[in-house]
Amino acid sequence: MRKKTNKAIFKYAKMAQTLWLVLFPLLVLELASKTKLRNFINPRYIWIVYAGIDIILAIGVGVFALRFKNLKLEGPAEGSAFWTVFWTALIFVPLVLGQVLGNQPLASDRTARDQAVKSMVAPAAKSANGGTLKADTSGWSFNDWFVAVSSDPEPSHFECKEASIDGQVFDFNEGAFYLSRYKIWCCAADAVAVNMPVQYKKTSELKDGQWVEVSGVMKAATWHGTRALVLFANSVTQEKQPNDPYIY
Amino acid sequence: MKWFPRRTSLALLYALVVGFVFPVCECGNVPVARRLMAKGVPHGAAITFLLAAPVLNPIAIIVTVAAFPGQPEILWLRLTFTVIISLSVGAVFSLIRKSEVVKESVAVGACAAVAGPPGGEKIDTHGRLNVGGRDEAMLNDHSHDCNECADYAYYRTLPPRQRGIQFLFLVRNEFIEMLRLLVLGAIIAASFRTFVPQALLNKVGVSQVLSVLTLMLLAFIMSLCSNVDAFFAAAFAGTFSPGSLVAFLVFGPMINVKTLVMMTSTFKARALFWLTVIVVLATFMLALLANYVIL
Numbered sequence: 001m002r003k004k005t006n007k008a009i010f011k012y013a014k015m016a017q018t019l020w021l022v023l024f025p026l027l028v029l030e031l032a033s034k035t036k037l038r039n040f041i042n043p044r045y046i047w048i049v050y051a052g053i054d055i056i057l058a059i060g061v062g063v064f065a066l067r068f069k070n071l072k073l074e075g076p077a078e079g080s081a082f083w084t085v086f087w088t089a090l091i092f093v094p095l096v097l098g099q100v101l102g103n104q105p106l107a108s109d110r111t112a113r114d115q116a117v118k119s120m121v122a123p124a125a126k127s128a129n130g131g132t133l134k135a136d137t138s139g140w141s142f143n144d145w146f147v148a149v150s151s152d153p154e155p156s157h158f159e160c161k162e163a164s165i166d167g168q169v170f171d172f173n174e175g176a177f178y179l180s181r182y183k184i185w186c187c188a189a190d191a192v193a194v195n196m197p198v199q200y201k202k203t204s205e206l207k208d209g210q211w212v213e214v215s216g217v218m219k220a221a222t223w224h225g226t227r228a229l230v231l232f233a234n235s236v237t238q239e240k241q242p243n244d245p246y247i248y
Numbered sequence: 249m250k251w252f253p254r255r256t257s258l259a260l261l262y263a264l265v266v267g268f269v270f271p272v273c274e275c276g277n278v279p280v281a282r283r284l285m286a287k288g289v290p291h292g293a294a295i296t297f298l299l300a301a302p303v304l305n306p307i308a309i310i311v312t313v314a315a316f317p318g319q320p321e322i323l324w325l326r327l328t329f330t331v332i333i334s335l336s337v338g339a340v341f342s343l344i345r346k347s348e349v350v351k352e353s354v355a356v357g358a359c360a361a362v363a364g365p366p367g368g369e370k371i372d373t374h375g376r377l378n379v380g381g382r383d384e385a386m387l388n389d390h391s392h393d394c395n396e397c398a399d400y401a402y403y404r405t406l407p408p409r410q411r412g413i414q415f416l417f418l419v420r421n422e423f424i425e426m427l428r429l430l431v432l433g434a435i436i437a438a439s440f441r442t443f444v445p446q447a448l449l450n451k452v453g454v455s456q457v458l459s460v461l462t463l464m465l466l467a468f469i470m471s472l473c474s475n476v477d478a479f480f481a482a483a484f485a486g487t488f489s490p491g492s493l494v495a496f497l498v499f500g501p502m503i504n505v506k507t508l509v510m511m512t513s514t515f516k517a518r519a520l521f522w523l524t525v526i527v528v529l530a531t532f533m534l535a536l537l538a539n540y541v542i543l
Contacts, residue, residue, distance in 0.1 A: 017424045059423065062416045087428040094431060151317070186476035189437075 009081045013088040018067075020091055021060025025053035027095060031103065035243075039105045041187045042248045105182070105245045131157060137218075138162040142181050143247040146194055155220035155229040163231055164215040166239060169206045170195060177203055179214055179231070183247045191246070197223045200233040211241045252289050259293035260338045264331060267301035273473045274302040274501045278510040279426050285514070291349050292342030298511075299527070300334035302474035302501035303327065312497065315478035316485070325494045325538055333498065333530045337523060349519040429513055433506030437471040440505070459492035460535040464528070467500030474501035491539030499531040 028049065031037050037046055133148070137158075140148070142165045149158070170180035170193070178195035198214055199221070206212070216233040223230055253259045272280055281298040285291050302308060303326060316322040341349055406414065463484065472480055481496045503524050511520055 018420065021420065021423070056423070059416060059420050063420050066413060066416070091424070091428050091431050093435070185479040186473060189470070190472055190476045190480050192480060 006081050010084055013084045015067075016088050017091070018060055018063045020095070021056050022064065023095060025057035025060070027098065028053045036103055038244050038246065039103050039188065042184050044248065045186060132159065133157055133161060136162075138164060141165060141247070142167055142179075142194075142196070143183070145196065146183065146247065149229060155218075155227060158218045158229055159220055161218045162216075163218050164213065165196065165231075166211065166213040166242070167196070168245075169208060169210045169212055172203045172206050172208060174203060175199060175201055177206060179212070181247050182245065185248075194247070197228055197230045198233050198236075199230055200236055202236070206236065211239050212236050213239050252284075252293065256290055256292055256339075256342045259290045260296045260335055260342070263289075263293040263296040263338065264300050264304060264334070267297050267304045267334075268306070270301055270305065272301055272305065273308075273475050274504070274507045275426075275430060275473070275510065277301045278507060278514060279422060282514045285346075285350055290342060291346045292338040292340075295341050295349075295523070296334045296338030298334075299337055299502045300330055303330040303498065305475075307475045308478070308501070311475055312478040315482040319485075319490075321543060322490065322493060322497070325490075325542065326497045329494060329498045329531070329534045329538075330502075332534065333502070333527060336530060337526050340526065341519070341523070344519070348516065350515055351513075425513065426510065429510040430506065433471060433504075433509040436509070437469060437505045440469040456489050456491070456539045457536065459489045460495045460532060460539070463488055463492040463496035464499045464531060464535075467496045468504050470500070471504040471506035472500060477501065489539050490543045491535040491537075494538050495531050495535035498534070499527065502527050502531075 028037070031040075032046075032050075037043075037049065041049060133152075137144075137148075140163065145163065145165060165179065167179040167181045170178040172178075177198050177200065179198050180193050180195045182191045183194045184191045198216075200206075200214070200216075213236070214231060214233045215235045215237075216231050218229055219232050220227060221230040221232075222228075251262075253262050267277075270277070270280065277298055280301075281294045284294045284297065309323065309327070312323045312326060313320075463481075467477070470477075470480070477500050478497060481493050484493060484496070508520070508524070511523075515523065
């Protein structure tokens with residue numbers, strides 16, 4: 001009797017696992033249709049996701065198709081019934097949670113943002129390129145600034161350059177705050193909060209986590225005892241969270 | 249795999265070369281290492297491959313160069329330390345019997361069906377398979393999709409359609425086997441990342457010694473893909489010591505929450521414990537060497 005029950009559990013667990021192989025790619029495709037895959041992965045690498053789900057879907061559909069032909073290919077019921085059910089249930093956890101909770105980008109999640117690494121813009125690069133920047137920077141995005149300062153961390157090279165960038169207010173004090181964005185290199189697991197120091201007199205009008213557009217002038221200044229590039233804001237205007245809160 | 253040298257020392261070096269050729273990250277190489285062992289590759293060499301491949305592969309190298317422009321020493325130390333640790337650990341485990349290191353399912357082939365086609369000779373590939381004492385009825389039952397049967401001569405005797413079907417089922421089984429562990433590891437890593445205050449880690453990471461320990465702990469918790477972890481480490485470049493950055497880049501791809509869970513499918517708990525201890529100590533010592541002597 002017990003052996004028979006185990007066999008049934010094993011059979012249905014295998015079927016559920018195969019069902020996962022079909023469901024998962026379909027849910028990913030649903031996210032893709034809503035352009036929400038960018039919440040998880042750098043758009044540059046989305047093709048890898050498509051390639052992966054194509055393969056998974058092909059395996060799932062293939063195995064199901066064989067089942068409909070009543071091909072008996074499953075092995076004997078092996079191992080504990082409990083663990084078979086447990087492991088099978090486990091792979092459904094992300095699928096169920098994803099459906100129940102929905103997906104939300106890290107930038108809108110207060111807890112995740114507070115846990116994130118607080119890094120200045122251009123945290124890594126040590127090499128300096130050339131001298132003072134001559135390009136017009138007024139149209140630069142947050143990411144443009146990140147890339148520029150990463151390749152040339154010398155603050156004085158950006159002295160008096162105009163900037164108009166958007167992000168979230170983070171860690172604000174009297175007269176200063178960080179303008180924060182999450183940067184994704186590959187997927188959301190490696191997302192790092194990148195913060196631009198901003199000097200602004202009217203911080204009392206701001207709320208933590210608020211999305212704003214900051215316009216002002218870049219200057220080399222001392223920030224928490226370190227020489228850094230600081231945006232001296234002329235205006236801070238509230239704005240809605242962008243559809244794509246990450247920078248890539 | 250037939251080109252894998254029989255001599256342990258050569259096999260360990262060959263594993264490094266294989267690690268360079270296979271562009272796998274630390275998640276992908278656990279099933280590869282397992283399959284290598286199932287095919288008869290010395291377990292020491294497979295462990296060297298397991299530890300070295302995520303860092304030695306070309307993608308990880310290019311990413312490290314891109315993340316640390318003007319700091320070539322980070323790349324060289326990452327590669328050198330990885331080679332030293334993976335070879336050392338592989339050599340140490342070569343001295344221990346395979347049966348004490350890897351699980352039985354990997355060591356001898358768990359499935360009775362590996363015995364060969366009905367009526368044919370039993371296959372014993374260089375002593376890797378031990379089918380003695382198994383149920384004769386099982387030996388002749390090839391109508392299943394056991395994970396361990398993927399590469400045995402029996403499948404080569406099947407007609408192409410049947411082989412295609414078996415291939416499909418084997419891929420499904422292998423995928424699900426790794427998926428469940430990947431999901432478990434991801435749940436643990438995500439929980440740590442959400443609930444353990446990272447600001448706390450930053451505060452204790454100011455000293456030469458503590459910074460190494462802090463970033464090793466972070467690498468363990470975060471379980472980042474070795475192909476992108478250099479970008480994440482770059483964010484710490486201003487505040488943490490260079491040795492600790494190298495420790496992050498060396499230790500993370502070898503041992504982290506996610507891969508540790510995945511490795512339980514292959515290694516015995518005792519072996520996995522000592523493997524972890526050796527890698528932790530070796531990384532820590534080499535990182536201190538980098539902080540105090542090299543950099």
